[in-house]
Amino acid sequence: MNNTVISVHNLVKKFGSFVANDNLNFEVFAGEIFGFLGANGAGKTTAIRILSGLSKPTSGAVNVAGFDAYRQTELIKKNIGYMCQKFSLYEDLTVKENIILYGGIYGMNKSLIKKRLAELLAKLQFQDYENRMISDLPLGLRQKLAFSVAVLHEPKIVFLDEPTGGVDPITRRQFWEMIYETASRGITVFVTTHYMDEAEYCDRISIMSEGKIVALDTPERLKKQYNATSVEDVFIKIARPN
């Protein structure tokens, strides 16, 4: 587990005088499920944007998938997958067209796209949906499909920004099974979530508050350290120390 895929040292990101990320330090290892928690406005989104090559750090060293976040953002982009909280497939395109589009964007050739498409449809038992519009699918199915599309090109790391927002518990469960399966293939999963029970599923979690990382460890050790019964407890104790 010490094959590092993300390393962040003294990352600072400022917007004018506002410090969104204040001296972040952490590492993420290959095949790990890394939970990135924090209240709204804690600076999670800013950090994810930097890690995914969308924005540049103000200072500090950031390396993602072996590439530098200042100069090699294009290479980073090729090696990561991304799924955001807002829904990310095109509703007026069919399942197949969406997959061909994203496969094409990530530079996959036709035969590879075809092969992955067939695998993916079989795995999700989606064969009947191949030519259906995304708008015809229930939300749970769309979300699973969006995740599959995000890892279609077998990236080194996949970023999931609140992927289970607005999804029913059963689908969330199935979604996390997909996450486990993906991690077992060696793809690192970097996930933000509001659901504290989901945080328990992560290998390690970090908790951000006011631009800083205030806790980072396995859920078990954090619970022990804060003398808490659940991650939710930990979170509350950190947010309100008294």
Next chain:
Amino acid sequence: MKRFLGFVKKEFLHIFRDYRTLFILFGIPAAQILIFGYAVSTDIKNAGVAFLDLSHDEVTQKLTDNIISSGFFKKTETLLNYNDIDKVFKKGKTKAVIIFEQDFGKNFVSEGKANLSIIADGSEPNTATLVTNYTTAIVNDFVTEFSSPALNKSIVISPEVKMLYNPNLKSHFMFVPGVITLILILICALMTSVTITREKEFGTMEVLLVSPLRPIQIILGKVMPYFILSFINVLLILALSWFVFGLPVKGSLVLLLAECMLYILMSLTLGILISTVSENMQQAIFISLIGLMLPTVLLSGFIFPIENMPKVYDYVSSVLPPRYFIVIIKNIMIKGTGFMYIWKETFILIIMTLVFTGLSVRKFKIRLE
């Protein structure tokens, strides 16, 4: 490049799957051309006139016939006295009343001078002016025709007026270039701003930005289909105006199409700029429609001549791209002039395109930060 083509194909799929987009792209332009061409006509045809003939002689009869047979007018009523005038106007069908004085024919033949009044319905000033001008012209013709040298004591000077470029003063000549100008900027700016904000709203823009596609490829990919479709649109409008109104392109067709391409490009960059400042689709639609449609119709010189406006409006209109394109397109289509006469306007449009592109790129970068 392959990535890019796949992306462009997707954009075409969006357009062809959405009947509303297709309707806006092709339905509205055709409808506009036909509506402006036919309904909003400033020519008069079969305008109602009533006659109050207090003389009832050969001359008045002849003159009445001339007026009615001109094709511009049709007789609504024959009035008996002055009291009827107000009544006939209130009925609404009559645009003017022509009154011959008593002994009109006698005076005309013996003294070479007779009085005739035209009373027009001033509640419609345009029609009133047209009706009186047309009637006066017919009466003058009649006078010239009637006066033989023997009868005539004074020399009648009859000026011959000829309308250059648009001999029949057909209003289509004015409207077709105007409609092209209006439609292209509206559709291009509206469509691109909407399609880009849609990606923002649905969250797909995030995913695209994180993908290996470069921002410039995303924007070009979104805009390219609209460029192609708008160009086809221009061809359709030109064909429509040729077949329906018989409006030819006097100047070089190649030059006209090249200028249209420039104008489309300018409108697309304007659309991109709008998309960078709007949060959602409603806002984009609002800015495009209200911000572009009204100023274009009112201030670009499309309908109302800029020379007649107060100076302030003149300044406002000088930042509107349609103002320049209307000059270009009228020059090429109707006067048949070459590039020499429109290079200034072309240059301004190029500058505007560059400015819009520069601003969009800057806005886009700020957003990414």
